[in-house]
Amino acid sequence: MNNNNESGAALLSELSQPVSQAEWRRVSAIAILYFAVAALRFFASQLVYLIPPAILLFNRIKDNPGMALGMLSALLLMIVAVAILKFYYFQYRLSAGTVEIRSGVISKKYLNLPFNRIQNIKLEQPVFYRPADYVCLQLDTAGSVHQEAKLVALSRPFAEALKQHILDLREPASECPQTTDSVQQTAVLADSAERLLNQRSLADLVIHGISNNRIWLFLGLAAPFYNQVAEHGLDLLLQAGIDLPALFDPTEQSWFVIGLYALSLTMFIMLLFTVFSVLGSVLTFYGYTLHKKQDNYIRRSGLLTRHEVSMRLSRLQWVALKRDWLDMLLGRVNLSLAQINGQQQVNAEQRIMVPSVTLAEARNLLNDACADNHLNQITFNRISRRFIWRCVLLYWLPVAVIMPLLLWTQQHLLLAWLSVIPLTFWAVLIVMRWYRYGIAQDEQYCYVRRGYFGVDYYCFANYKLQQVVFKQSWLMRRAGLCSVKLVMASGVLEIPFLNDITGRTLLERGLYQLQRSKKAWM
């Protein structure tokens, strides 16, 4: 049933017929080889676990090679059988706008993938497909990290024609803005020049380095070398006439002097860390500019390697304005424009982040990305105080009782008293977490607030929602509370202990906006 050698025209006629008339097809028989190799790879990856017992049983295998050979040939036979069965049960059907795949020997899978949801098409050619020029056609959507659909053995002309057909279906849509009337066309032309939205000076980057300590990353990486660095450092200090161990020896110095030394040493180390952090910030963000050209954001930065990242406005999922406690003191905000976070995972360098902008600049950038947003005026719905009680009773209280008691029974009285400090800090953190949580919604946007001492704001259009979850435990139901989870392509935002009417209204309005607007999420 090998039908892969049709011309593009035959394919097109097939792609115009409705599902009911389309025929189920098998891929080329060479797919058996493909499945066999896949099965072999699977067994080979499992073989790693068999190496230790094989070494242990090596002598027995040497004495009885027949049995080992028998087992090996049984394994090979099984691989062949699996490959043939997989090939037999792998069927696909192409019809107007959809590809369907039936697969699986024991566990059956039936996949429907509309062409207009395909984000990425990839042709892959393993070595053994080359002589006969067969290819694997991979079709990805934004649905998950794995390849959603893989047509495993198609002849190249057939695969190319299918790929072109799917791409052609997408073309008219992307050309849509250009085919508008002449007034809009001139507007597009006028807008085609790059417009500078924001740039960062060296002073801004120094502030960013101070408030966003990148040193922890550096310290983590350097952990294996601490000992050598310490020894080397002590030698260097000795040569400079400073004997650290002597300075901190309680037999030679008074406690007060040692305290002063410790304080100045800590300050010195902190200063060193901050300098490193500032250097890191300058290295990454030197010459930072954010431009807008038509609907594209373009970020350029970097001292040694210049990075240029661009993103279409329609790909934007949410705008996050993040401030930690130091940013609050310095009056700065880190603004990031988040896009899809699935299979097209973007690493830190490709993310569009505007480091340490002032509040006014952040507001302007936000207004540019989310026109008519009301983040500054809107009143946030707070979450219930029960959030504090839950955290305290479930986590804080057990630790607060057990830890000092344990220290007390083991005669560490001072430590037992000192444990009050971290416990108090933890309690304050819980209260601050409750204080910061908030959610608000208007006709177009949804706003989420959260944080501890600092505060993060998220702003996104209601129609960017992918899925909503309403959660309620038995106790929450009695108290009229709920948790809501807003799933988007860039991540998940969860608000716990919200009034249940507020929660329901929020989800209902979000769904209504998304279903009513019929706008695409990217």
Next chain:
Amino acid sequence: MSSADGFSNIQLPAAQITPLHALQLEPLAGRYRVLRQGVNALVFAGFWLLLLLLWWQPWWPLPSHLQQVIRHALWLVPVLGVVRAIYCWQADKHKHFALREHDISYSAGIFFRQMVTQPVVRVQHIELKQGPLERKASLARLQLFSAGGALHTFEIPGLWLTQAQQIRQFVLQHKDALQDEQQQ
């Protein structure tokens, strides 16, 4: 009022718009619960028999501490099996789904109840899955994938095969799902 291009905006009485909490939830197929009970019973019975064999076998003398463990496991395993069976029976009773014009909801949970709602227009692709036992019982699992990521795949288990096929068809034929994603 409706126009020539098919767009209509007829007034609906407020009572016709069903909010999420007032949805009439539909239960899963009754056979799904029975199947889960069967699988549960088989797994626990198999494990219990294995322990019994280990206890009775004459070839390999068991160390005394292992004997103690097995002796306790022999009564503990059936108890756990029964507890799990009761839990599964109750949990499966609380699994429901509901369809609205533009979204599908699935609710589950005894103490921690949650309802996931998946708008049809955000579905990227659909999978219908059947294990060997589900195939025997004419049951199927329906998975709807959105751009929310693999962790947030919307799944309804224990549907009748025909029911699952109908829902799949409903999603595929939804007028919003068929519109081009790239179009604004």
